[in-house]
Amino acid sequence: MAFFLQLAWLIPLLPLTACVLITFVPPLRRNAPASGWLAIGLMLLASVIALGTLAAVGSGLQITADGQVTNLHSDTAHDAGHGEAFHFPPANLIQRIDWAPTGASTFQMGIYIDGLTAVLLAMVTITSTCIHLFSFGYMAGHPRQARFFSFIALFTAAMLLMSMADNLLLFFMAWEVMGLCSYLLIGFLFTRPTAYRAAVKAFIVTRIGDVLMLIGMVYLYTRTGTLAFGTQAGELFDTAMLAELAATQNMLGMSHITAIALLIFAGTIGKAAQFPLHVWLPDAMEGPTPVSALIHAATMVAAGVFLVARVYPIFTADGGAALQVVTWIGAFTALFAATIAVAQYDIKRILAYSTLSQLGFMVAALGIGGFVAGFFHLITHAFFKALLFLGSGSVIHAMEHTPAIEHIHHHNEYAAQQTAQDIRNMGGLRHVMPYTFITYLLGALALMGIPPLAGFWSKDEILADGWKYNFPVYIILSLASLLTAFYMTRQVWLVFFGEFRGANPLAYRYTPKPSGTPAVAQSVAVEQDEQPAQIIHAEHAHQPDPITYDEHSAHGHGAHEHADHSGHGALPHENGWHIVAPLVVLAFFAVFAGALNLPGSHWLADVLGQAAIDFNILVALISTGIAGLGIAAGWNLYRTAYPTAHSSDPLASAQPGLFDLLHHAYYFDRLYRLTVVTATNVAAALWDWFDTMILARIVTGIGAMTRIIGRVNFIADDAVLNDGPDAVAQGSVQVGEQVRQTETGKAQDYIALLFGAVVLLALAFLYGFR
């Protein structure tokens, strides 16, 4: 198994190879199936190596710097960590090469594999392989499908490289490449303005976090002179050095290490979409569904959480001040996002807010010291959230091929997609899409935390940590769990149960933005979120336009007659195996991934080199009860709520104001648009005005003044200096003949003349600028 560990460097290289080949080999680029199979094949290979690496790491194999294979489990170092507190485990493999980018000191780059990395690698490769296969079916027929494969391969490669980076700089580089990939993929359907805007928004918002993280790295580097992971002297997690940084204070009265940890955490807030930089993630589902799965499960957001786990010693060094912030940001996001998810109609948007909420769980867990629990939840959540997104993709794909939506598609592709994603237009799909239904249900139950599915074990561990270390956080997270069970029940019920409502759908209309608005307004538009279709969305929720839909319903009902026989009728139908197979694989993990860290075995805690928390049966019972309560409430409320797609939501009827607030995600997008974006644009416009009107005027003024001075000088020159010296010059010509004898004299003369003239000119300008 050491063999796999030795090959670990290949893991990110394989998807990267796929990306490079697809991009630069034209026959491959033109052949979408071939490029797809290439990417899938290389991902499979990467998965095999990753699993082998995990097995090697799990059995404690270590490859030392001189290439010897030893076993960590026989070391005493391994057992030293079995206290309650976090303990940074030794690496299983470190390979470094000289890189030297900063010049002052030799900078090394390389790979670093320990339990944390190995588990993440396995998760990322498995989910990403499933997503690749899914894309094969889902994106079939898209003119740029090959390029799509190259992008998701690059995205995966960056994530894998980041997982095994041996220093924060390489980590950050891969992290940034991921930001770029998210931009390319969210905006993949760039002909839709909303997609492009969402892509820019994702990039810019995460970049705000990245920039703060960059500051943190620079701060850290100037304090320590290193960014390398490891506990040796001269590496980042050297305890003595961290203690020293924790003991000294910066000018804000904060210890250096707290400030650094918080700046680095800003990177997590951006990438893992925590409050207040959460606004990009829900819009990110403008990308094709496999991209959503990739972003929400395997890559971006996982990267954000992984960052905290990777540099955890930096967070723990100051005795908990930085972790307090981490805890409360996480806990707040968990509840905040869960409330928003309750009031969404878009199947993917519900999942997106659910991701935000679950990320809050993970971040809060890391904050309260539940290192293993937070990471455990990251892994299990990745499996079931990828499953749910791909499942929703399967549903949408099927919905798009119903006649009513195809009819809308003739008019506008974007409106058709919005219509296809609205859960009010679904219903009863369990009969026609059995595989999707079963797998989706398993994913949803795992998300709700129903035993014995994966989500139960990891979420329960977080709650047990909360119970033990921070009771208020426990309460908040329990409330979020209740809401999770509620909104997922609402979603599953409306999608899969009841009768199909899509024959007479609640249709969207798309009005393009008026063109020709000035540049300032357009740059506002780039960052704004309130998509046109969404506004109409809200309007339609309350006043559907019957005239427009009569035609649709007639069409839909007409087709419905043949539905049972042809399979191409009004009802959606199950998708091909490319789409179903990944669902089944992910469902397997959604059910069984909990086995990683079952009470009693604690395999994951061992691999991570940490002590396992005791199983708390009381917490488990309470959380199961809470999930049950949420399900019951959801079922009770939505069982009969939607006889047709045009019915109104029972919550909206009961609390229209609150529902509207939640539906619009507390209007955070509008708030940011009115404050940050407007302020930036106003400042930019003001400065532009200052530059062209004031500075340029000053310049022109100086020019004019110089001309006036020049005219005055000319008059003086002509009258006094010219006519007078002309006479003198006559005389001096003869003198000049003599002077010419000595060459130096002449050169000095010229230079003195030149210099004198320039000095005068310079003084004039100096005076002018004053």
Added chain:
Amino acid sequence: MNMLTLPPTIPILSLIWLSMVLPVALIAVVPASRATLIRVIGTGFALLSLVLSVLVFLAYDQGQSGFQFVEQLAWIPQLGIAYYLGVDGITVPLLLLNGLVIFTGALMSWNIAQRIKEYWILLLLLTAGVYGVFVALDLFLLFVFYELAVLPMYLLIGVWGSTRREYGAMKLTLFLMAGSALALIGMLAIYFGSGLRTFDIPRLAANVNFEQQYQVLFFLPLFIGFAVLAGMFPFHTWSPTGHVAAPTAVSMLHAGVLMKLGAYACLRIALWLMPHGAAEWLPAIAILTIFNVVYGATIAMVQRDAKFMIGYSSVSHMGLVMMALAAGTQIALTGAVLQMFAHGIMTALFFSVVGRMVYERTHTRQLGELGGLGRVMPFAAVMFIIAGLSGMGMPGLAGFWAEFTIFIGVWERYPLLAIIAVISIPVTAAYVLHAIYRVFYADVDSPHLHDLPPLTWQEITGALILAAVLIGVGFAPGILTDMIAAGVRPIAQQLQGVGW
């Protein structure tokens, strides 16, 4: 440590700048009707100068400190003026930069049809001046080359330029002349103040502890004089108008190399030869550069003309160079030189795409009128995106290393300024992505986009070279940074020596 050895008898540095003067003579005797011949001569010699620069790069011994390939001839010994050339770790990358930009710039100049002889003569003379500045080790000689590089600009913009060319050319010339005048005052002050009566830069650098008050007094005109050419706030306004008005190759040279002359002279002359003055003034200068960085980036965001956007992005990126100079540590200075290189290549690529590929075909640079160009010219779109990504500091491209190194270096000295300066990063991302979207992807049915002629091989070759360099340095920054770090070490030590 050098990859090849040149025979010591070859005066290679003289050959480099002469390789730009020789074709001037050749072109002068070729009749103007032989347009292709003139272009071939110009491009061929540009390639020759690039090859010579590459040779210097490969033959430069990194293990050895100090100046190499030194040529020294007495010129006006009575005044302490000599023909003294040599290169170190700072100037070797800059020579390479100039070679790359003039060669690709020459490739982008094949469409110039009006007064073709004069155009090429001026373009080559300008480049000769730039090469001269980078290799000169005599203050006087350096200044002569400096003026040679700046003067042809007026005619190049005034005659072959586009938008408001007379205004742009005049504004640029006035500013640069004023800057030269100021710088000359400072240089004379060194000449007289040091008491050595020599223009020999290494000798002056070895004797910098002349009267402090004097240095404090004259550092400012010296630094500001050169900083005008680097586009430092508030003396930057000539730069965007000049960039916009200039023909493509001149924009490339101008933003790509000429602005670096200013920064280079600030580093080589002001910081090195007047360290006491520098220690007094650098904090104030650092504050001015913040305006460049943030203010330039935000103004770029609201531009509707793509060239103006690039012009202001140059103000912002050169601001980072100046900020690093104002930080004055070894890491910061390394970052500054690397950023000169990275920005030079990036902006040359930007102007190739916008000025040459896009504008010459569509006759508009308005961001709002160019939507959908990505479908018509996918190659141009990819090149623009590569340049943009480098500009916004994407890892894997040269700009990332430059910016990262600068931020580390600036942080050592001014943490607060570093924090303010990073605001420019998301703003840069915003305007670059905005421009990419508006120009290449927005779905506008524009009459400008119908029946565009295909790209020529010159355009494709030039752009590919520049993009390859951005990516190459992005992946292996060590090929430049080791050299640069060794080159800036004496200057950083000089500053350290005076208590900076």
